[in-house]
Amino acid sequence: MAKVDSEWKKLNDQIISCRLCPRLVAYREEVAKTKKREFASWTYWGKPLPGFGDKNASLMIVGLAPAAHGGNRTGRMFTGDSSGAWLMRALYKAGLANKPTSERADDGLELKGVYVTAVVRCAPPANKPTPQEIANCRPYLIEEIRLVKPRAFLALGSIALNGLADAVGMKRQKFAHGKIFESPQGKIVCSYHPSRQNTNTGRLTEDMLDAAVNTAKKLAGLDA
Numbered sequence: 403m404a405k406v407d408s409e410w411k412k413l414n415d416q417i418i419s420c421r422l423c424p425r426l427v428a429y430r431e432e433v434a435k436t437k438k439r440e441f442a443s444w445t446y447w448g449k450p451l452p453g454f455g456d457k458n459a460s461l462m463i464v465g466l467a468p469a470a471h472g473g474n475r476t477g478r479m480f481t482g483d484s485s486g487a488w489l490m491r492a493l494y495k496a497g498l499a500n501k502p503t504s505e506r507a508d509d510g511l512e513l514k515g516v517y518v519t520a521v522v523r524c525a526p527p528a529n530k531p532t533p534q535e536i537a538n539c540r541p542y543l544i545e546e547i548r549l550v551k552p553r554a555f556l557a558l559g560s561i562a563l564n565g566l567a568d569a570v571g572m573k574r575q576k577f578a579h580g581k582i583f584e585s586p587q588g589k590i591v592c593s594y595h596p597s598r599q600n601t602n603t604g605r606l607t608e609d610m611l612d613a614a615v616n617t618a619k620k621l622a623g624l625d626a
């Protein structure tokens with residue numbers, strides 16, 4: 403156990419201090435300095451984000467990247483933004499989180515059997531990382547998968563699916579909401595990302611996200 407703990411510490415220390423992508427380093431730090439008016443009193447995190455949740459999880463949820471005023475502000479993935487609110491509500495309803503909200507890193511949120519991460523750890527401008535930035539960040543995802551050893555994945559959006567496919571050694575597949583792929587490291591369930599762009603337009607509804615989470619939960623063996 404001590405060895406695993408030290409491996410997690412090494413990984414998370416590496417992630418938090420990473421400066422491999424100059425464009426993203428500049429952006430995350432600029433956003434942390436200029437802030438959004440409603441968050442003016444916050445000290446933004448402004449650094450890369452490790453994943454969070456249950457380190458012995460059976461289900462790994464893979465998103466795109468932290469939001470500029472969400473994770474990049476609060477210091478935790480899927481925290482303080484609309485995507486986080488949608489995801490945690492779905493996880494809570496599925497019995498995989500102890501509360502339905504995710505607002506700040508010290509809010510007492512605990513995930514049960516679930517680890518949440520992303521293919522890129524720094525907030526990208528317009529939520530669009532470049533292929534090189536995704537490749538730069540891939541070793542961190544590979545290491546998280548090695549340490550967590552999940553039985554199944556939920557990929558949020560096509561960029562997450564491609565990034566995950568590259569990380570687990572699966573041929574890239576055409577994304578479709580609700581599709582399930584077999585990878586060398588477990589089944590991958592696809593869902594549209596719960597970004598405002600998808601939830602405001604009705605492309606992703608609450609029922610659709612709930613269904614994808616429940617399918618992934620089942621494949622991960624968490625419904626027993």
Ligand code: SF4
Pocket residue numbers: 417420421422423424426427450451522523524535538539
């Ligand atoms: S996106 Fe990943 S590889 Fe690039 S600077 Fe951030 S943590 Fe490092």
